[in-house]
Amino acid sequence: MQTDAYSLILEAIDSGVYRPGDRLVESELAERFGVSRTPVREALQRLETQSMLARDGRSLIVASLDHNQLAELYVVRAELEALAARLAARHATPEEVKVLGDMVTEDHAYLNDPEALSRANRRFHKQIHLASHNRYLVQQLDLVHRSMALLATTSLAAEGRGETALAEHQAIVDAIGAGDGEAAQAALRAHISKAFETRLKLDAGGVQAGARPRG
Template identity: 85%
Template sequence: MNQIRTPNKDAYTLILEAIDSGVYRPGDRLVESELAERFGVSRTPIREALQRLETQSLLARDGRSLIVASLDHNQMAELYVVRTELEGLAARLAARHATEEEIQVMRDMVSEDRVLLDDPSALARANRRFHKMIHLASHNRFLVQQLDLVHRSMALMATTSLAAQGRGEIALAEHKAIVDAISRRDEDAAYKALRDHISVAFVTRLKLDSHKID
């Protein structure tokens, strides 16, 4: 296993980022010794980080082992309720507070992300960057913190809704509508556009999950 040298990050952050980026997926077992080797840190901070992640329900017990947690149907529904409202608020505040430079970055993201339509994983990463830009453009640090927690839990979903046929194209059109509303400083339209975007993503994810049921 190749060692990842990241001296400026603690063990908690390293493991969290590995889960968020899909290095470790729901159901994967996390072993102290392997994590210590991968990240080039001692086992004590790894153990402390795992305990913290378990407390936050990002890890779960499977016998004596710790695995990356997964969300059941009800947990996913609850998460989307919170995400929908918080994301909508972020869009509303972005329409009020975003700088012209921030709006231009969002526009560029929508345009540049079109080349990723055939790569759902890359498009999912780009989607997170786009939403993060809206969060930051809200200029409300407490809202950004809460949305970070929500998106951290989103990593516990095994698939991305952008993997659905045609969803990427539709999502980018929705992104454009969100940016257009923010650029017009239309707070109500921005709020509605982002809430609708999350709602469609949730429906898409439910359909994807329904195909897994025997």
């Protein structure tokens, strides 16, 4: 039951039910998810150990990332995602490449819905991780993307970012499909760099922002 409570709370954070700064109360969580308080308590302790939650006096709140943590996260994300793209160019099956291409095409339907586009964006990146066929890399990227849940807004909410992001996705898919590891790696690194740049502008209030979740 600990794993169930943990997964439920983590999903609630990831989907924006609980946002950075929100307090998590053991009894309320147990009632909300229909579980006893013991597995909830254990799940909260686990999430605190993973820095998903932080202490605010005696309370536990959803953690947030400061500027330095954000920069560090994007550095690691860019390197690991680029490696995943390079490996995907080497190991992805034709079926996996087709799924990636279909995702890009279908995701154009979400251009006016930043929240849905952000969810689609996570699915796309997850598919690249899986196409790398390296379980250890997938595990590390899961940790990185878990931390992305601590971002209050999505960079895809910036005006025009969704369309350019999908064009960047297509370039990544084209490189993977061509088996060009260097091009795939470069395209994905450039994509993450642009996302980071957009996020910095959002955080500085320089770009019109939309709603949750992250991207």
